[in-house]
Amino acid sequence: MPKVTEDQLAARRGAILDAARRAFARHGYEGATVKVLEAETGLSRGAIFHHFRDKEALFLALAEDDAARTAATVAEYGLVQVMRDLREKDAGWLGVQLEVRRKLRTDPEFAERWAERQQQVRAATEERLVRQREAGVVRTDIPVPILADFLRLVLDGLVSSRATGMPVDHLDGVLDLVEDAVRTPSTVVR
Amino acid sequence: MPKVTEDQLAARRGAILDAARRAFARHGYEGATVKVLEAETGLSRGAIFHHFRDKEALFLALAEDDAARTAATVAEYGLVQVMRDLREKDAGWLGVQLEVRRKLRTDPEFAERWAERQQQVRAATEERLVRQREAGVVRTDIPVPILADFLRLVLDGLVSSRATGMPVDHLDGVLDLVEDAVRTPSTVVR
Numbered sequence: 001m002p003k004v005t006e007d008q009l010a011a012r013r014g015a016i017l018d019a020a021r022r023a024f025a026r027h028g029y030e031g032a033t034v035k036v037l038e039a040e041t042g043l044s045r046g047a048i049f050h051h052f053r054d055k056e057a058l059f060l061a062l063a064e065d066d067a068a069r070t071a072a073t074v075a076e077y078g079l080v081q082v083m084r085d086l087r088e089k090d091a092g093w094l095g096v097q098l099e100v101r102r103k104l105r106t107d108p109e110f111a112e113r114w115a116e117r118q119q120q121v122r123a124a125t126e127e128r129l130v131r132q133r134e135a136g137v138v139r140t141d142i143p144v145p146i147l148a149d150f151l152r153l154v155l156d157g158l159v160s161s162r163a164t165g166m167p168v169d170h171l172d173g174v175l176d177l178v179e180d181a182v183r184t185p186s187t188v189v190r
Numbered sequence: 191m192p193k194v195t196e197d198q199l200a201a202r203r204g205a206i207l208d209a210a211r212r213a214f215a216r217h218g219y220e221g222a223t224v225k226v227l228e229a230e231t232g233l234s235r236g237a238i239f240h241h242f243r244d245k246e247a248l249f250l251a252l253a254e255d256d257a258a259r260t261a262a263t264v265a266e267y268g269l270v271q272v273m274r275d276l277r278e279k280d281a282g283w284l285g286v287q288l289e290v291r292r293k294l295r296t297d298p299e300f301a302e303r304w305a306e307r308q309q310q311v312r313a314a315t316e317e318r319l320v321r322q323r324e325a326g327v328v329r330t331d332i333p334v335p336i337l338a339d340f341l342r343l344v345l346d347g348l349v350s351s352r353a354t355g356m357p358v359d360h361l362d363g364v365l366d367l368v369e370d371a372v373r374t375p376s377t378v379v380r
Contacts, residue, residue, distance in 0.1 A: 098295070101350070101353075101354050104354040104355060104356070105288070105353065105354055105355065111354075111355060115356075118356075142363065142367060143360075143363070145359065145360055146360045146363035146364055146367060147367070149358050149359060149360045149361075149363070149364045150364045150367050150368070152347075152358075153344055153347035153348060153351065153358060153364060154343055154344060154347055155347070156346070156347035156348075156350045156351055157342075157343035157344055157345070157346035157347030157348075157350065158343060158346075158347075159350075160291070160346045160347065160349075160350045161343065161346055163291075163295065164291050164294040164295055164301075165294060165295065165301060166294070166305075166308075168339050168342075168343060169335065169339060170333075170335055170336040170339045171339075173332065173333070173336035173339070174336055174339045174340045174343060177332060177336060177337070177340050177371060178340070178371075180371070181367060181368075181370070181371040185375065
């Protein structure tokens with residue numbers, strides 16, 4: 001029954017990822033030792049590393065998972081929706097984002113692999129902006145790459161604010177303003 | 191000659207701050223031990239802690255210094271100018287910003303003191319927005335606190351991008367868009 005085995009493998013892989021996310025969020029990348037990962041997953045290192053080559057591969061899989069989800073949300077609802085969804089993100093997600101940033105500064109190889117993953121979010125953002133522009137919703141007087149960079153900056157600022165516990169007092173108003181800034185002026189009632 | 195002595199003290203204090211900035215940027219907050227600070231300043235711990243109560247006071251003085259400069263730039267030229275100036279900031283400044291963020295997450299007392307310092311940047315931002323609004327430059331359809339939050343988010347995103355080595359490809363265009371987003375629509379040629 002190869003189908004069942006595949007489902008089981010996928011479920012096991014997902015369970016490892018969930019547990020690893022908690023471990024990285026709580027202990028940081030270095031602190032999430034193999035021992036910690038074993039305790040959090042309830043599995044032996046052999047079982048864990050049957051699914052992921054090593055700790056870095058496990059961490060990259062998490063980051064990749066986040067990037068894929070983000071790209072999917074962007075494709076359907078746009079990057080501003082990703083910003084709105086940030087309110088619901090738990091400590092595990094934020095913790096992994098922070099570890100990603102720390103590793104970006106200290107590990108050039110990781111930074112390179114991470115940049116590849118981020119390409120899919122960027123591509124999804126630009127594709128959606130192009131579609132929305134063709135639909136007359138997004139402004140045409142500013143090149144799409146500039147609009148995409150702008151949105152990414154605001155998202156970075158939001159993740160950073162949430163992660164450092166600095167609240168954005170007027171988040172809804174700010175996100176409306178951000179959305180407004182990329183829209184066709186005539187579609188906005190001022 | 192108390193005047194000369196005061197000048198000398200101020201110069202000594204400034205030299206300690208410059209050296210401490212390099213030490214925190216290079217070694218992080220924990221890594222910048224008293225020994226490291228002595229080596230970097232060329233002064234004894236006695237001389238250093240004559241000017242600053244302890245290491246945290248020294249670090250806070252640096253952060254306060256940055257906040258005061260930022261507030262001054264905001265008052266005269268606005269927060270978008272602070273963003274434009276980020277291009278010229280060196281590794282020392284970015285390093286201290288990163289350490290500030292890390293301490294914000296791990297040290298609630300520091301976070302509280304830091305939030306007080308940030309108040310002056312926020313106040314300067316809002317005051318300038320109010321003045322610019324009275325001058326007809328800033329849009330009146332969105333409350334000033336929302337505009338201020340928006341600008342702070344973008345600044346956070348920029349610091350975060352620079353600090354993690356993720357370039358913003360179209361920075362000039364993005365900053366024009368940010369400036370445009372807080373301006374009175376009729377003053378913008380689209």
